[in-house]
Amino acid sequence: MNTKLKISNVTKIYPGCVANDNVSLEFNSGKIYALLGENGAGKSTLVKILSGVIIPDEGEIYLNENNLKLNSPSDAKKNDIGMVFQHFNLFETLSVFENLIIDSDEQREGLREKIDTIMKKYNFSIDLDIPVLNLSAGQKQKVEIIRCLIRSPKVLIMDEPTSVLTEQETSELFLSLKKFSEEGILIIYITHKLKEVMQLCDEVAVMRRGKLVSVSQIKNENIESLANKMVGQNLKTIKKKKAKTSSDQLIKITNLNFTSEDPFETNLMDINFSVNRGECLGIAGISGNGQSELFQVLSGEIISEKNSIEFNKNYIGDLNPQERREYLMAFSPEDRLEQAAIPQMKIFENVALNNFKSSNFFNNGLINENKIKEHSKKIISDFNVNTENIELKSQFLSGGNLQKLIIGRELITSPDLLICFNPTWGLDVGAINYIHETLIKINEQNKSIILISTDTDELLKLSDKISVIHKGKLSKIMNAEEVTSEKLGILMGGAN
């Protein structure tokens, strides 16, 4: 049976932002649709409207000519719309089966049979009786998919499904999705990854700043044309020049271990690496494999053994971040709004968070506001932060401008080593380009970078050497030219 989903003139307005501006779209079963756009383009709002999480201000949704009123997620389920969110909604400590039975109306035995049939049909192999926390990200996603399939949906919406998957898991997912599509399930695939759209989908709808920009057949598009539609401008590509090979070692990590008391953190096991001057070491990995812990150990938020970190011929493992800064290290954490900066504080106050003795921000325990302000103005002009007003609260800066401020704050003191963690996460393409250029420039000045990132393309673009972190262990360090994203994918999945 054919399924036809129609979105008609949907508008959703948030204070200060039109998330969906009069969007109309039509989907038919038998095809896989991509909904493409940058972060903040309005894709997520649109699919949340389809799944009943958000109620639109205006507009209608029709499924096979029936006008749907979706006031809650359960309304969407009743109308055979299934949704797999980017972040899994599973109880980690319950078994797979218990997770599936929670929101099902069926009896235990009947359900188990049904699940077995589904798994056989699509070649899924998951032990139903082990706790979810023992599953890999790909398996957890399959559990979410099974949860939808139990209800035999007419529409299946996947929100950025590959952000936590390895290359191999991704191709498995694509095979399954194609199979679902052949069986008549209408699939809407949300992503900002162009390569995936080209591989998987039949039609693509591009969104930008809340508006639908274009709907077209994949066969009439290529990666460049889609990228330009998505961003709305022609992109220049940046390329890193090969670094001058230097053998002057700047930082050396030896037998570093970290055991956490928190069961939701990852233990680090026997970390060894070194970085030379002028070099960028990329650390790849699927998020949650110990990147955050590694960053904290390197920044000094977690103290380790004195001898485990040697920086510029000093042992600094037992120093806190402020003391490490005095040795010319700088840090840019992943979480801009909750860690790297305080949104409620003014720009110049945020600048004072990176405090060197020589910067004289605080004399004899007193705040030297003039000095801080002078310094802030320099950062704003040197790093193209788009504001003049250093008294502005930093919550009013866009993500890109805030990140420029943070990177600027860390770099203006010309440190020997910058450690950054997902520096371009969630930024628009213009800001990403700027940050990438800045990072390349640092290397050219013979300064070093440790770049921890979950974005493989970014790592391949910027790194001289690459290692992969998996379950708290680092792979061997490889030269970036010898690495492909496929190879990284295999290592990220835990294979040797």
Added chain:
Amino acid sequence: MIKIVKRDQPSRAIFFFTPVLAIFLTLVAGGLIFFILGFKPFEALKFFFIVPIADKYGFSELLLKATPLCLIAIGLSFCFKSNNWNIGAEGQLTFGAIVSGGVALLFYEQEGFYILPIVILAGAIGGMLYASIPAILKTYFNTNEILVSLMLVYVSKLILDYLVVGPWSNPEGFNFPETRQFSDSAKLPLLFEGLRIHAGIFLALAAVVISWFVFYKTYLGFQMKVSGFSLKTAKYAGYKGKKMIILVFLISGACAGLAGVGEITGPIGQLHREISPDYGFTAIIVAFLGRLHPVGIIFASLVVAITYLGAETAQIFMQIPKYTGQVFQGMILFFLLASDYLLFFKFKFIGSKK
């Protein structure tokens, strides 16, 4: 139709307006309660809030009650600003009073200008010692400071009870649970003849000025501000979190201890069971009503002090139980928390569509 909309940013004007709104709503609700109890609301409110401070004596009593509230609230604002929930100021007050009272008793029947400063210092140290217990347990053993500081309040009250009944009780006191009267040299001087207001008010004013300076002009204040917003950021910036936690507890304990000194060396002049009508708890309300700002705390302590006086007046003249005072204190906090909703949301009036 009225629609509730989230504000783009917390409103600055509303930030200072909500305490006023809370007080207004408290008066309205209080009037309503009096009405239900069968009193004339306006008359009752007049007895509660105007009669007590209508004369010179009443005004001196107002300042007398406001002094410990202000002093403790200033100390607490150091803790609250940096996300440390010390709710045991009452215990720190009591323990400060015990230590300073003990020192004052040592100087029984002695005279000398040096006695009072030693007594005051002893009170501050007592408060600090007592506050250091939850601080150290929190920093080194990960205990919850809310529970520890609260439970220590009852411990200190029992210690005080034991001392005034047992070893420190007045030998000529016919077994009343109280100590000897302190010598005049161990008492804070009165400011005016015939009024009870004493020099302790200068301690409170000094605390206001010092805390303003620390909050807004020093590195320590900056670190407290950062930690209050985000402990993760404080850690990333490399602030010594443990030292700071202990420091703010010590400051807050010292202030509460000084408030205790003010009470026993001021109006009371000896140690007995009831040295504080829960000033340490009420000061939590004062601190929040004053928005943790030194100047705000001055006003808040005056407002809350009236509820103590009003309750007494209302009991005497209208036979309303004096515990009504606590009802008013509770209502102020309740309405303040409720009106804080307006910080983040606003009402939007929109014409009905179609």
